[in-house]
Amino acid sequence: MSMSDDDFGLSSSDELELQAVADQADNGTLNGSRKHARTGSEQHNEPPSKVPKTTDAALNIATEVLQSRFKLPAFRLKQAHAVSRVLRGGSAVVVFPTGGGKSLCYQVPGVAIKRLDKLHGVRQGHAEGGITLVVSPLIALMKDQVDALKRLGIRAEAMDSSKSKEEYMSTVEDMREGMLDILYCAPERLNNEGFVASMASVKGGVRLLAVDEAHCISEWGHAFRPDYLKVARFAKEIQAERVICLTATATPKVAEDVCKAFDIPPEEGVFRTPTYRDNLHLHARSFLTKEESYPELIKFLNQHPGPSIVYVTLQKHAEQLADRLRRSKLRSRHFHAGMAPDEKVACQDEFMASKNMIICATIAFGMGIDKANIRNVIHYDIPRSLEGYSQEIGRAGRDGKESHCMLFMCAEDFHLRESFTRGDLPSRQSVRSMIQNVFSTMVSGTGKGTIIELSLQQVSKEWDIKQTVAKNIFAQLELRFGLIRETTPKYTQYQYKELKLPTDNSPVAQAILEGSRKAKLWTYVDVDSVSKKGSISRESIVSRLNDWNERGFIQLETKNVHQIYLVLKPLPSTGQDRQALSDKVYRELEIREQQDLERMDQVTNLVVGKQCFALALAKHFGDELPDKAQECGHCTWCETHQPVELKKPPQVPWDSKAFAKVLEAVPERDDPRYLARIAFGIASPRATQAKMTKNRVFGSMEDCSFATLLDAFTKVCDGE
Structure with missing residues (x-):
């Protein structure tokens, strides 16, 4: 199953999905298809927050806003605790599971802050109330939330790339005149000088900065994004009064990183609710091939009727599987990021109204889906991480009724997952050459006005570095070394x-x-x-x-x-200094690759381990089962007390002829990683440009481990 450019390259949008959609904003409080915020019964049947009626003016006003504007009777989970801290001027980290109502923790304060001002007789002048700014990664969800807030009578807008100049200026004017309560923007906008300047000079100031999908800040997070690292600096520059960071997938280490970035005391500033939901039954099966697993998928869907999501990795696989399910007499549609906007809307609307539809989807599906009666979430391909798995199964059974989550682990999946992971790390020489060239030929001007201007697309082609990785490298030069901005x-x-x-x-x-x-x-x-x-x-x-x-x-x-x-300061000018800098940058990229490989192992260990699935998942997030129980009683382990046996294909002996054919097809000996990628079937800018992805040798040695291939090609390159 070698990966061609159509399968794996940026043109297919699959990798962009894994990079960007991994950051999906799944707050589950407001949705464009709903007329008001989520009702309490849809928040996993959790009891109302045990915060008693109090004389605390801040909390009383927040509760009044919740009831009058959002039409909800009471705060749930630990919403009241987080909201109370924010309204008292403190910053917070909120770690609630998918669908746990994180959005309310900044939406309610966005309105209540100004009511508190009025109560205390402060900031009564024109436009002195300031604004709540929300950094959120996805334009579609920003629009959904803005529309929903407007229906509730809350003054909200989004600042995104789809805005015309006229709309942009109108929003800026509304900010100046104090006509906005909440403004949404993407993290990339923090690179825009004009936007940073306008936010720094908002009359009344930024009262609250909300950082959605805050796990993206942490380099230990499963969905790290360089632009998110700049949010903490931005908060200082605009002098935000307080910050609230929200995520559904923060391990203790990630939460610690987020706290450190914003100087939030972890003992009193972190609000975490349990990840465990007793209505979710976690199952897993292992297979050698997809053909072997397909009858079991049909059997599972027939045994467990109801709205279902079947997750796959590639867009074309979503389409193929949906078609195959239809031929098996099951009502099914596909969904992925490459679809036209109107197709996506039609698909989502049909699923929202259905009682038995099956959606075969990439991880693009689920963002903003607020359907309480999803009965099944099936991972037909291995998930990218335990964080991703947890987020995706969290879409099942939000009505509190029994729901099933099945993970099909197939031997074929591991090659695909490793292809995505190994495809990101360029060669050390590529990074050295890129930094050397950028510092010597792309610098314009002298003194204070010196700039570097470049095209990431061109950088990617010239040095065989994917654009997302090149952006990561420049973020390191900016944030870790302070050389550029x-x-x-x-x-x-x-x-x-x-x-x-x-x-x-x-x-x-x-x-x-x-x-x-x-x-x-x-x-x-x-x-x-x-x-x-x-x-x-x-x-x-x-x-x-x-x-x-x-x-x-x-x-x-x-x-x-x-x-x-x-x-910002003199760039390394000697070859030795530039090489030293390049090696430090490269080491960070190597660490990222190792972390991604470890995340794959964590998913495998959940399935093949000798303990309750729910307990293992809870431990990963620093949590435990209720009453410190050791078993949930209804996962595959608890039902069988037998670990799932991982099916592996028989080890293939080293193929000297295939190795020789790769060397014959690729005469260059400058980059062993390039040769190993071609043999393993991993597309890269250089391989695409050389049309190697269409060559017969591409993926011809996919049965070997990538590490073995890299070692073999390194010896050849070093020997010539």
């Missing part, structure tokens, strides 16, 4: 279709028209060239193009984004 990116290519160009005799318009290259369908504008030729600022040209687009005169598209980094 990412700022507002820019597009270098603009193109437009004429709809009805206005009569515009201004110098800017004339420069654009004279400097453009018109083709059959599109007109191409090299903004930098037009700026230089006409002695007109780049900003003026871009502003005019955006203005024409917003007024319907043209249909504008932008391409080829360039990252801009300010140089």
